[in-house]
Amino acid sequence: MPQITIKDIAQRLKLSTSTVSRALRNHPDISKATKKKVIALARETGYQPNLIAQSLQNQSSNTIGVIVPEIRHSFFSSAISGIEDVAYQAGYAIMVCQSQESHEREVLNTQALMAHRVAGLLISISQGCGDLRHLRAVRRQGIPLVFFDRSPEGMEASQVVVDDFQGAYEAVRYLINKGYKRIAHLAGPVNINISRQRMLAYKQALQDSQMPVAEDLIISGGFSGKDGRGGMQRLLAMENPPDAVFAVNDPVAIGALKLLKEQGVKVPKDMAIIGFTNDPLAELMDPPLSTVDQPAVQIGREAAALLLDSIKNHDRSGRIITKTLKTRLIIRSSA
């Protein structure tokens, strides 16, 4: 039992398909009487317009593509939730892919989404990302593209981010004011803007307080708990370990914190730690993790709104808009 089409309705009503189509779209040419009949039968038969056919016709689907590193990460699932919500309100559906932090998979995801002729693309890039050809290809096809949270170095594009520098600066500043002397940084991949900004802020904050920036106190890694754990291991193994750590994000901070608990290191007495994101975990952990709050759902909402905007405006113009949301330092017990 294939789904009912405009043709079925036309036949039953002895009308042409074009009339039915127009009636359904409330075209002024059609008489009230026929409109009524058509609508009634459509409802009665449970007619659903075939969006596939519509898309083919319009040369554009009402679907937007979303690529994130990992759906499970609370920041991303929250962002996706915000995206879904505004997309839904606007009559768009979302196609969600995860790159699993793999550049290759990100490329394939991008291609798949392009093949699906999504009307626009929202992406938070994978940590393995260096080559940007796949993203340039998107632009070249005239598909609007908006980055959220993680954007690459070296590509001008609209994005919705948080003031990473400011947020990180405040966090490190707080640590300094609290009297910590050797503050380490568990950093993220340098080819991603957020990592860079947060690291730059870390260095700047130290310098602004006439404190030395020791390169061996900066451990570069990825964005996962495992990276946090590994980084903290290296820090603890040092002959002169730090007394505080600023982590690039909460998963890293939490990974590090777990290790600390296992090793019986007292937090924050022996080692203070502060994260970035405000993962729901942060509040409930023991000890509760101090962190920089990023409004994840809101970031998703804004990104989707921005994208829909450039879809509507047929943004051939290539206007580049950066939307920066505020962070908020949340002090709990870990620092």
Add this chain to the structure above:
Amino acid sequence: MPQITIKDIAQRLKLSTSTVSRALRNHPDISKATKKKVIALARETGYQPNLIAQSLQNQSSNTIGVIVPEIRHSFFSSAISGIEDVAYQAGYAIMVCQSQESHEREVLNTQALMAHRVAGLLISISQGCGDLRHLRAVRRQGIPLVFFDRSPEGMEASQVVVDDFQGAYEAVRYLINKGYKRIAHLAGPVNINISRQRMLAYKQALQDSQMPVAEDLIISGGFSGKDGRGGMQRLLAMENPPDAVFAVNDPVAIGALKLLKEQGVKVPKDMAIIGFTNDPLAELMDPPLSTVDQPAVQIGREAAALLLDSIKNHDRSGRIITKTLKTRLIIRSSA
């Protein structure tokens, strides 16, 4: 710059579109030479098949629809992650919608997904769900449907679930063996299978130990932290409050636990609590929450696999398969 089509390639190579189409799909009829030329040009020009057109032709898209109550809930984001992963491997994309626990929105989501002509539908129903017409409509159109985790009472359909009865039974049994005498249950909506099973197991476990089942110790509510908080409030207000609680899921348990902490009630000394799901939060909280582990990612994977299976087999047969995964009682410190 619209995307390049088969026609463009045909013209440039002075071939017919059908030849190009066949060459691209590696049809045996086509000569090696032309295949090579076509493939080369396709690659060179960055040709991407228009999946919209293909779908219209095939009368079925390579997209599967997913509806969950809330993307942000860790159980669901994990399940979605599993779904995405197997869908991706099979060349399918996923469209994700959230019902926000609203029946109305779930209906609209379902309709949107049907209009998008998804090849199949994966759904975990909203707590407001009672009327099943929208789901029956899906079946009527011959669209394969698989429930995961939350399935409705009163509809035969394939599903991937966990042995809710068994998991809940073990949890309550554990509480009983530990010597708790007044064990309450923060229950979920009764029209959803998982709530029913977990409640039935709760009652059964009590009965099997010759313990009374007190209806006032069963607080029915929803699946959220707020429900847990509210339920616990009512429990604490009783003249003879319980000494232990089995919550229908972790969000509820966590909501309850937060309240307990605020009120200074000692857990598990004054009140033990045990949840269901094994949310990542559970392990890290203070105190760590005892719970019943549900393999969320695996549930998503199995559900997707089952769905793909019935899509492949053109499952007009209406074979109903229930896949039941194992739970595991995880004892931490809250009980």
Add this chain to the structure above:
DNA sequence: GTGAAAGCGCTAACAG
């Protein structure tokens, strides 16, 4: 006001 015809990009008979 309504209908006929063409076409979106692709595939699948059916010819040759």
Add this chain to the structure above:
DNA sequence: CTGTTAGCGCTTTCAC
């Protein structure tokens, strides 16, 4: 081995 034709469901000129 390759081309012609028709059609998936819909919208949109262009006629009448």
